[in-house]
Amino acid sequence: MSSYPKTSALMARGSEFLGSEHAIMCGAMSWVSERNLVSAISNAGGFGVIACGAMTPELLDSEIAETKKLTGKPFGVNLITMHPDLFDLIDVCARHEVGHVVLAGGLPPKGSVDAIKQKGAKLIAFAPMLALGKKLLRSGADALVIEGMEAGGHIGPVSTSVLAQEILPELAAENLVFVAGGIGRGDMIAGYLEMGAAGVQLGTRFACATESIAHPDFKKAFFRASARDAVASVQVDARLPVIPVRALKNKGTEEFTAKQREVAAVLDREEIAMAEAQLQIEHYWAGALRRAVIDGDVENGSLMAGQSVGMVKAEEPVADIIAGLMQESEAALTLRNRV
Template identity: 35%
Template sequence: MKTRITELLKIKHPIIQGGMAWVADHHLAAAVSNAGGLGIIGAANAPAEVVREEIRKTRELTDKPFGVNVMLLSPSADEVAKVVVEEKVPVVTTGAGNPEKYMEMWKEAGITVIPVIASVAMARRLERTGVDAVIAEGCESGGHIGESTSMTLIPQVADAIEIPVIGAGGVGDGRGMAAMFMLGAEGIQAGTCFLVANETNIHENYKNKVLKAKDIDSVVTGRSHGHPARSLRNNMTRQYVKMENEGAGFEELEYLTLGSLRKAVQDGDTQNGSFMAGQIAGLIHETKSCKEIIEEMENQAEKLLKL
């Protein structure tokens, strides 16, 4: 499948792996890039030198293009923004904010910049700043989300801007990929299906929780303080929702989730960890290599789109 996204990113398949915090390390990014997609290192809140090391380790494992997801709310964002320039990273995706303050530096370095957006207004604004494409992410996604669904967001964004749109949120197989293309996307970003990839270094309890998930097993927390996030239900999310309903403040809720993503990814704490995953988790039933995930997804999409 050749699109403006495959040409822009110099990749074989128009499939980008999400920059999942604590999950998207050099092993996963390199495996996705070697399989013909675009692997992404999730910088999250990591210190800049940790991100630098991840970039260098990725280069040891692949000679294909890859990217770094810069989480703009991170206290290390300014330093990470410089590291991607110093390390000559070809692609940057961004999340949780507006990357305008870094655009001049990144574009001077020849970096392809692709922000994640959740509204038409933000897509238009960022197109004016010179970004190369946008990832329109629906609320079906795991992790931090907006309010619009992929079905409604992607076609409106595609109509509003001239640069390419990558669809995200609710893609677990080729049917979802084909749907994104029908809505106006020229590539897709997937996260949840890569959680269970063979090359993903997360606790087996996390993978098993995704594999056993049903369609109704995700829940959104954090709406009360304006930072909604989707994860799989467990004791922690039930307690969080209860406290939100009782009017708990932001700091009290943050204390409840302190270190919860690490508890999920590294410790496999099924009761207190934050098992971020999209609604599509109910469709994911088996572990596969990144190569199998990508090729099966694209082959199915091609047949449905009759390409």
């Protein structure tokens, strides 16, 4: 099956907005969502997104340039709102005429939305609750991603299914809303599209794609894992708000607990400000994730994965993953229309 009329019709708004054949975004996964995977997803009809993470402006400049050498299709860049060089990163995106910027990690700092929009890019923002979604749209966001706690990496407290029921009926008719978190099959994509979603975002299903540069041992850990192996981190100190992270349980998850205690102690001694403390936590995750993804240290590194990890059984080319998702969605919609 290479034609998906029912699914494509429901994705039409999202596809037009993204400029891609299918309204399937790839979640930004640090060290994983780089030039090779991003370009492969865009070339296969999806929408790749570079994970800037803790990159410097110089590194992001190079990554965008190298990605453009591998694809002529649209792709986006995900920026973390707490990055100290956020506005410089926005300028880098503008110089490369990146069409879509995704802001994640909290409320956009003052002036950042205007800076993105004035430079011609479309802004996609994460909304973990209805009220915040409305506020972001009023502030200039062109589209929202609602991501539930089933997702990998940084997560919120509410499940995708509940967020979808709260937000899609309120906002989806007049706004572009993409659903993320725990999506592993096209049947689920079909359900969210029928509820009004403009498209979806998946990360875990793409993490072990053939084109992913993730270490073979990182991929093997995913293949062995079940949904219950992807657990959320625990916040140790209420005075140090830490966004929970979902990853496969290993020694690295235990080490993060110790890292929180260490940073909290420094904060207690008033040696650093709260913003710097939270940034140290982010840098920890970036380093721990690199150890797993690049070095293959699956015991001590961070194996960020969503609960859909149990559906990742083998290495597949990106094109096959996307085609499979579209086929499953189309089959589900066709069956429902017959009933």
